[in-house]
Amino acid sequence: MSNQFEQISLKPGFMKHNGGLLFRNISENEYEFKSTINNNHLNAAGITHGGYLSALIDAGAGTAAHRSADNAPCVTISLDIKFIGSSKVNDEIYGKVKILKKTKTLVFLFCELNCNGKIITSASGIWKILKIKTTD
Template identity: 75%
Template sequence: MSKDFEQISTKPGFMKHNGGVLFRNISENKYEFKSIINENHLNAAGITHGGYIAALIDAGAGTAAHRVSGNAPCVTISLELKYIGASKVGDEILGTVNILKKTKTLVFLNCEIKSAEYTIASASGVWKILKIKPSDLGPGG
C-alpha cells in the first residue's frame, strides 16, 4: 500500500520526545514501524531499555489498530511482551504488526520487532476502538 514511511509522532508527547516513530501500511492487515536507537534509549547495561521497547511497540501497534479501525481512536486493553534479544545505539529496529481480527469494538494483533540481525521482542495485544471523536479526548488527543 504505502512504500514510504511517515513520521507519526507529530504532537508533543512521549514518543516525539524520544525521537519519534516512522510508520507505513503494507497491506490491509499488515503494518510496519521503525525507529533508530540513540543514547537516551539505553539502560545502565548499555542496551535498549525494555520500557522504550514496550513504548515503541505500544505506539506502532496502536497506530496499526487505529488505521485498521478506520482512524477511530483506540486505546490499549492488553499488551503482552516477550523480550528475546537486545539492541544498541545506531540500530534501526523494524516492527511488523499483523492484525489477527477486528470486530466492531476490538482489534487483536501480534507484533515482532527486529534489528538487521535478529528478533528483539514479540508481542500480542488487544485494542479497544473508542466511539468518540479525537477532539473529545482533550489536548493532544
C-alpha cells in the first residue's frame, strides 16, 4: 500500500470539475483524502459551501468504501453530515475515513473533515456494495 496521496479524479465529471480529490490508503480500515478550497467552492458568506463539503465527503468516503470492498463498485445509501466549523479560500481540507463495519453487501463508516487542525465536518454513512452480474 502506497502512503502517497494520488489524484483519483481522472475521468471528466463532477469531482474533476470541482478541483479533484487526492486520496491515500492508511490501513485496511483507514483512509485519507484532501482538497484545497478555491473561489468556486465558496458560498455567499465567503466560506466553503456545505454542498461542496458534502460532495467532498461523498467522494472521499465513497472511495474508501470502494477500496475496502475489494474495489467493487459502491453507491451511497445514507450520509449523515454535521457541520461544525468553517473553512475559506486556499485552506487545505483533510478527510479521515474509518471503516466501522463491512458485510457482504454494506460498508458502514465514519468520516471527519479537518482544516487548520480543527474538525469542521463529521459524517457517518452507509454504502451498498454492488455485485456485478456476469453472464455465462
